Amino acid sequence: MQTPITSKASAGLGLRRGLMKDLLAAPAGHFDFLEVAPENWIGIGGAHGAALRELAERYPLSCHGLSLSLGGPSPLDVGFLEEVRVFLDQHNVPLYSEHLSYCSDDGHLYDLLPLPFTEEAVHHVAARIRQAQDILGRRLAVENVSYYAAPQQDMDEVTFTNAVLREADCDLLLDVNNVYVNSINHGFYPRSFLAGIDANRVVAMHIAGHFDESDTLKIDTHGASVKPAVWSLLSEAYARFGAQPTLLERDFNFPAFCELVVELQTIRRLQTQEVGRGHSFAA
Structure with missing residues (x-):
């Protein structure tokens, strides 16, 4: 039986059907945990369900939701949250996260x-x-999202995020x-964002590739290799928040x-460097 993630200095991959054969065949040590979107796995049977059970016995799982719509106008889906709680308990999942955004309004907006x-x-x-935490019976982590349109902004993103x-x-x-x-x-400094975030709230990290539309427009795709500038920023994030569990997101174009x-x-090398500095957490 797998145990929850116990080391902050750990690296994981998303459990994607396109990677299933490789994940099942991977030798121990290639990754430390797997992240699943509960929407895609609750109630799944057959070959995919069997593969999930096998991997869940070998690796700790974390869960990252896609459809809870925390910022949406419609009431939260209580039934779905109750199903998520059962899934988290069943697989001994220590972390459930969702996006600080919304994705529904009388229907899913995808x-x-x-x-x-x-x-x-x-x-x-x-x-x-x-409300979601009360139903889940545990803390929730929210993720800062990429955005391309900026609705009303009475405060900057860091201030808003910390307030939430x-x-x-x-x-x-x-x-x-x-x-x-x-x-x-x-048009802001990424170091300033990291410096402004409440360090005591950070429990995990994501890193991914993006598409360079132009020098002033980047598109978050999860379909490419991580860029050098993002690796550099990850190193700075470790210096600020410690070597937190970090997921390499790759959703397509494998x-x-x-x-x-x-x-x-x-990821492991950057985490090891940070731990070696002897100050794995900086408030």
Whole structure:
């Protein structure tokens, strides 16, 4: 039986059907944990369900949701949250995260839409996070998202994010690639974002590749290798928040599995360097 993630310095991959054969065949040590979207796996049987059970016995799981729509106007799907709680308990999952955004309004919109950075939005989404945590019986981590349109912004993203974390009393899954993409698209310094985030709330990180549309427009795709500038920012994030569990996100356009292993090794190297400095957490 697998045990939960116990080391902050750990590297994981997303459980994608396109990677299933490689994940099942991978020798021990290539990755430390697997992340699943519960929407895609709750109630799944057959060959995919058997593969999930086998992998869950060998590796710790984390869960990253896609459809909870924490910032949306429609009531939270209580039935779905109750199913998620059963799934988390069944697989001994230590971390469930969702996006600090919304994706539904009387139907699923199939996109992660940005929230306005307003006091009203802080109160709205924080109340929904608290409700979700009550139903789940555990803390929730929210992820900073990439966004391309900016609705009403009475405060900057860091101030908004910290306000939500504080009022909801929840954690942060820091997506380093999203910080970089947003910094280019919206003209702020990514180091300033890292410096402003409440360090005590960060419990995990994501890193991914993006598409360079132009020098001033980056598109978060999860379909390419991690860029050098994002690796550099990940190193700075470790210096600020410690060597947190880090997921390499790759959702499509999969390379040879050995190329993903090389990226996982880069995560491990950066984590080892940070731990070796002797200050794995900086408040």
